[in-house]
Amino acid sequence: MKWSELCIHTTNEAIEPISNILHENGASGLVIEDAMDLVREHTSTFGEVYELDPEQYPDEGVYIKAYLPINSFLGETVEEIKQAINNLMLYDIDLGRNQITLSEVHEEEWATAWKKYYKPVKISKKITIKPTWEAYQPVDTDEMIIELDPGMAFGTGTHPTTVLSIQALEQFLKENDTVIDVGSGSGVLSITAALLGANHVYAYDLDDVAVNSTVLNAKVNNVEMKITAKQKNLLDHVTVEADLIVSNILAEIIVRFVEKAWSQLKPGGHFITSGITQAKKQFVKQHLEQQGFEIIQSNELEDWVSLVARKPSYE
Structure with missing residues (x-):
């Protein structure tokens, strides 16, 4: 199956409400790429250090990445997501750049990609x-x-x-x-x-x-x-x-x-x-x-x- 990766460039404040919107619209898989992660310490309880690739991160704010199946309803789903995100401004939630991009990925890519961000x-x-x-x-x-x-x-x-x-x-x-x-x-x-x-x-x-x-x-x-x-x-x-x-x-x-x-x-x-x-x-x-x-x-x-x-x- 082919999937579309929806990437939203927004703020840390907007992570939770946007994540809820994505989930409600049938998105699978959720990855948060926060620019601040590049300057935080990443030493685990084991003393291991996880190296992050700056090329995958925004220069400011966060990327919220979710995955939608490519079907005949994809266009309508993306528009509904955009509208729901824009409506968050009614609650004085800072959306930052609020830029949304769409790209195609294969199932095996999104099925495991998010797990690499999750450690004890x-x-x-x-x-x-x-x-x-x-x-x-x-x-x-x-x-x-x-x-x-x-x-x-x-x-x-x-x-x-x-x-x-x-x-x-x-x-x-x-x-x-x-x-x-x-x-x-x-x-x-x-x-x-x-x-x-x-x-x-x-x-x-x-x-x-x-x-x-x-x-x-x-x-x-x-x-x-x-x-x-x-x-x-x-x-x-x-x-x-x-x-x-x-x-x-x-x-x-x-x-x-x-x-x-x-x-x-x-x-x-x-x-x-x-x-x-x-x-x-x-x-x-x-x-x-x-x-x-x-x-x-x-x-x-x-x-x-x-x-x-x-x-x-x-x-």
């Missing part, structure tokens, strides 16, 4: 994420290994927003907590919570493919009995009372369910939010505080922010 990475003090096809031996006795197979539909779990979320979970999740993961994606945060000792995790995502991915990855990591994955729009019709809610999605989406998060959290519970750009930090912080949350921690990694909010206890 130590995310926090205890958590290391590795792809299912990579061998890895724990370095520390208390190290927890999460195996992920994103199935070419989701991220690898190493994006700064995910790293911030995992680090916050490690700090604030208590043993036997009930946890809600809003926008579960591949299920990496749900799996992290389960491994860190949560009593049960409720993983919600609007995308049924994400729900299936969470179920699959939960089984791979032997925590399927601790995770309930369901298709839901944010926290609509959710009645579970949680000790902790975590959500790694866009700032504009987070503020839409702050009130519902408040009502589903037990007094003293924590609301971990990520996926927030520096420019949207005050926007989210204001909504959280207006609802009554206390901001107890703000963490930053590269251009991303994670806010940890607490619902006051009533004694």
Whole structure:
């Protein structure tokens, strides 16, 4: 089968919403080529250094590459993708150059190309994420290994927003907590919570493919009995009372369910939010505080922010 590679030159801020658009339009395989990768250190926990080819990277911003089957609907699909991306400007999302190019590739090329970008990475003090096809031996006795197979539909779990979320979970999740993961994606945060000792995790995502991915990855990591994955729009019709809610999605989406998060959290519970750009930090912080949350921690990694909010206890 012949495939078309769709390459979008955009910004780091636009990665997640554009990735969602591509997935919704049937794209397979997702590769992110970030210009900043060329100046970051790339030493793994093994001491290996991965050399990157500057010719494959943009001079600024990021390339998002996805793959569409070449058929009679390709033209219409590409136009729908372009329109949906342009509509992101209505949400004040910086699209950068927003240049889209199309080229033809063969199946064997895209089927494996994205995997070369995915290596074991130590995310926090205890958590290391590795792809299912990579061998890895724990370095520390208390190290927890999460195996992920994103199935070419989701991220690898190493994006700064995910790293911030995992680090916050490690700090604030208590043993036997009930946890809600809003926008579960591949299920990496749900799996992290389960491994860190949560009593049960409720993983919600609007995308049924994400729900299936969470179920699959939960089984791979032997925590399927601790995770309930369901298709839901944010926290609509959710009645579970949680000790902790975590959500790694866009700032504009987070503020839409702050009130519902408040009502589903037990007094003293924590609301971990990520996926927030520096420019949207005050926007989210204001909504959280207006609802009554206390901001107890703000963490930053590269251009991303994670806010940890607490619902006051009533004694």
